[in-house]
Amino acid sequence: MRSTRAVEISTGLFVLLGFASLFFLVTQITNRELAISGGSYQVNAQFENVGSLKPGAAVSMAGVTIGRVDSIGYDQQIYKAVVKLRISSAYNRIPTDSDAAIMTSGLLGGQYIGITAGGAEEFLKEGDRIELVQDAFVLENLINQLFATFARGSGDASKANEPAAEETKQ
Amino acid sequence: MLQSVTAQPEVARSAATDYIVEIRDVHYSVGNRPIFSGLTMSIPRGRITAVMGPSGTGKTTLLRLVTGQIKPDRGQILFDGVDVSRLSRQELYDLRMRMGMLFQNGALLTDIDVFENVAFPLREHTDLPDSLIRNIVLTKLQAVGLRGAAQLMPSELSGGMARRVALARAMATDPEMLIYDEPFTGLDPISMGMIVRLVRQMNYALGITSIVVSHDVEELSILADTSYIIAGGKVAAAGTFVELKDHASEIVNQFMNGLADGPVPFHYPAPDYYEQLLSGKS
């Protein structure tokens, strides 16, 4: 008869390895850690078009992740997407006139929100709204504009180079 | 020690209680092929009964009927007055605690050693402490002369040893009846002698009823108190060995004396020899 002890030990190791792997999957490769440690505050921003932005996407300033997208909803009153951003309390000095843009990381990468600091003396706090926004970059809009420009002949060619989103900038 | 079946009140007790098994007019067929058609026999309690017959007469099927593994199409099989084919699964399991069966090749569990094989029924059915189980197992192994082989794995045993271990295992729960399925097949004369001795010993020393299914006429002639010869789905002859030797029936005569031709033909049914040769067809 096989030694029961050896069976128990190898089975135990197998089960431990399994749970260690599960722990690794859940903590290391997923975005669970976006449950921002410490305190956080929520601000929102209104976009004409959020593209393929998803809840959980990063909110970053100067390339550093400072928070996550909490939720994305559609407001029927204003016909715009309302994006709620949860930002770590550690970053509590974001000027109120900062600019939030939906950006794409790489050609195939996911979309995220990049915040560029403004110059105001006051800082964003819980429930504030970011006024300056830049919509998602939509390839079709750009191509349409490009065609429109060509159709107009020599027209104002430089306009085609501007991102479509620029027009919605308030 | 073990729960035993109390006879079902609604089931009729057999009239003569000195028969532990009674088979009454049993019909059984596989597909369209009848195996038994009106088989009737009685196994006396505390004796050794031999069941013989040419190959393919359903001797193993008979054992499966008696142990309730299969149900007859018609007829009754009574074990100690209880109709085996009418029992629920649990009742059948309770009943089987009172019988032991020795398979042709031993049928030992191959992943545990000899000791654990003998301990298996005890561990499954009782909560006995390890020390007690150890004592029982060693006693049973001693009885079959294999106490020294307790730590061997079944794959390390010879055919005869495996059968003796299986016997020890069948004895572990102290059954009232032991069924031997072809216990002598493929054994050397020494092992055969050992098995013969053990079957006798179990029977006489412990008063266990034994049913031995075999076609080894010689060994059975030493062992059996009563013998049945089955042929053609029925009992062809019954009685003591001496009676059978001089039996009038041709088939019994052929079987008992090992004749090559007789009611069981030497030639498998075929078209006429010369006609087939001359016709050129296969």
Add this chain to the structure above:
Amino acid sequence: MNLLRELLENLRQFIATIGATTLFLGRVLAQVPRAFLRPGLIIEQVHNAGALSLVIIMTCGLFVGAVLGLQGYDLLQRFGSEDALGTAAALALVKELGPVVTALLFAGRAGTALASEIGLMRATDQLTAMEMMAVDPIRRVVAPRFLGGVLAMPLLTVIFIAIGIFGVQVVGVQLFGVDSASFWSQMRSSVGVDDVYEGIIKGCVFGFACSLIAVYEGYTATPTAEGVGRATTRTVVTSAVLTLILDYMLTALML
């Protein structure tokens, strides 16, 4: 005419097999609570199905991950998006390759072992001997083996995925110099916990199906050497086909 009859006969056989397997599953499940009274037997089978499959699972996981790293890098660098390697490989492993390849390996390693073990017990009268000792072989032999497989499979799946991601990382980051930080952070930002659950659910379902097929084929094997061999072959084939069909259905369900 003959062909049609044969076809109908095959169809009838197919339906009968599905019915028989379902009834068998019922018998096994009915014995599961009693099987849990003997956890030692189940642990032994988790050992047989899981711990003994560990080496092959880990080796294959590493190499599947490494190949994914090579192909993924080659593909993504054409678009200048090699940073997305972590995301692409992790999603592929977690959602598809992990559970499916683990199930195929599981069927080949543990499934065949189960089928041939039970089939041999059938062929050598061990199961009948148990019946004669008033021990239900479904409870004593089949249920613990089935449960062992069902428990081991999800664990094997997550181990495969974890090792696979390690393999991707070795090739992508160590060999091709994909930036380690963006490799991990991109993976983290696009792989959700839901994706991991999807993989684990698939692992559980495949484990259930493959274990059931293995014990069924073994238990119903023709009690001869040839019969056991055929049962083993059928176990692998049926498990593989069923795994892929179930995979499509589960993916469609959870996408």
